[in-house]
Amino acid sequence: MRDYLGVVWAIVVKDATVEWRTKTAFMSAVVFAILVLSILYFARDPTAVSSMDIAPGALWVTFTFAAMVGLNRAFLLERENQAIDGMLLTPVPRTAIFVGKMTGNLLFVGFVELISVPLFVLFYNVSLAGRLPQLLAVTAMATVAFVAVGTLLSAMAVRTRFAELMLPILLLPFLIPPVVGAVQLTSRILAARPASELMGWFKLLAAFDIVFCVLAILLYEATLDE
């Protein structure tokens, strides 16, 4: 177990180092997030729709679109000099490679979210006071959901023609449950609705996380050459 986690950690550190030195993907994702947040603010009739009404949707569209900019990066990096072979030659379990890649992507998306949230609060004039723990739970659960599926799909997408185009086409249908759930939860939490109104969606997110994390880890090996 310690060996397994050690390998996962080594991959995460390696990916983070590479990302830190290049910063291209991260900067693009952050700039993309700022652009989406501001465009969505203006994509409404200000006399009819208050910015508060569209805020939860805007936040989640921003998170997922910005994540999509970065998700392919993890496996494109391995394609560069066929570096993935270097990992596959070692006796490291295949699932550890996937979990490492997925954890790297979680960190990546997590940092993009960390930067987007203050801007969201600023742009949409929302108050998060007292709601942070709940919002954090929603964000964590929905992010795990789409990063798990997204990491697996990107492992395939980078090896097809039109790789950049393929990931959104494959991934977006899978974003419907977690993103709709996250938007519903976010708006209810921001409106300070009772916890009983949140449970159904929380259960949906939890079930999605469990099912798709397990599936993604199990199916990763089938995406490797053999």
Next chain:
Amino acid sequence: MTARESALRTARRGQAITALALAGLAGVYVRALAFTPVERLQGPAQKIYYVHVPVAIYALAAFAVTGLLSIAYLWLRDERIDRAAEASAEVGVVFSVVMLISGPLWGKPVWGTWWAWDARLTSTLFIFLLFVGYLIMRGAIVEVDQRARFSAVLGILGLALVPFIHLTVYLFRTIHPQPILFKPSAPSLPGVMLTTILLSLGVFTLLYVGFTTQRYAVASLRALREEELLSDA
């Protein structure tokens, strides 16, 4: 018998089943229009049911078959399973298009709107898009084994996604007519209409099998031609 002959024979069988199904479909519609009463509340628009309901059921069934065959493929690694999964997905996409067109045609006179973000309509739209993506991805991979493996992975993920999509839109809200056929109590449709729709279901079973069989034969013939081209080279 050569592989080519057997594929051609499969294709002919598919054609025969399809021809039978199309004749049956004509029969169902003669019955539906001439010998089945007009529904009291919905008027003549309800006649679309006899296509819409079976085609919707078989669209989803086709995708479920693709998902199950995907599991089978990763287990057995037989390329024929992959071809069958592809054939079923393609027929599912065609049926979905028919369903998505026939639905609004009925919806306009009855709901008063062409499109409603109703639970079942929305779910099927998303599932349809998922499998369009499945077919697009197949087109973007050249190597057969890789294509089969990737498609199987996506097929399995899709199978797992369907209940989540359904749950999501259900939690959102629904205005679709409640199920009249598959429900715990006895079907609530008048007897004549029930017979017509059950006949239509039978016809669409044949249509699904016929289409899928033909599409499977096409995939086998394509694979054979690819093999031949390579051995000539």
Next chain:
Amino acid sequence: MILTPQVSGAAGVNADAGAGVGAAVTDPLLVTEAVTRRYGYRRVFADVTFSLRRGEVLALLGPNGAGKTTLLRVLAGLLRPSGGSVTRNGTVGLVAHNSMAYDALTARENLAFAAKLWGIVDAARVEELLDRLGLVRWQDQRVATFSRGMTQRLAIARALIHQPDILLLDEPFHSLDDPGVADVVRLLGELVSEGRGRGRGRAIVLVTHQLERLVQLATSVGYLVHGTLVGPEPMDDRSVETIAARYRGLLNRA
């Protein structure tokens, strides 16, 4: 599980207990039995059979597209054979066409990462390889700034990190300058004979078009032509002309 034949787990690798050590010294390290590989519907090669003992160097010659690279990947365990079997009685190191290096990391970081995945805790191993491949001066530079030759040296260092019993080399002299080629030839000569434990020496499969290097190193030659392996034939006569004539003869045979 593609890789399992040669190692039982990360822990077994670092100790000098490759699975081959327990076997008799003369037992083959690498055995292939009628190996076939397809790519899609295309058969890349069929019926590749040979065995390789410690201290032996099998050189592979073949035209472009004959499947030399695919064969090495099958031998390494990265690809599964479509038919036949590959038995590896030891660990494998592969120098492929691509460097398998991360451009944004330094040479040292690349090696340290590989060492980590192999479960090697001894930090001196990385130093030793940097030194042996002449990379010390550039060890803290990013691979992106490396010349092809330096990248090739790094790729070789990476392949040696876990002291593999079997070395698979795909054009290892590619893009090296003359001193570089001389260095690598000398290194390979040392690697063949050195080794750990009782079973001394390594087995090497060498794909190269440089016949002068080939005759210097090889103990046998296999010709991957017309979709199958001819040979391996022993190197009775270490002359470039003999090998070239034999190769030409096989290529022209329909």
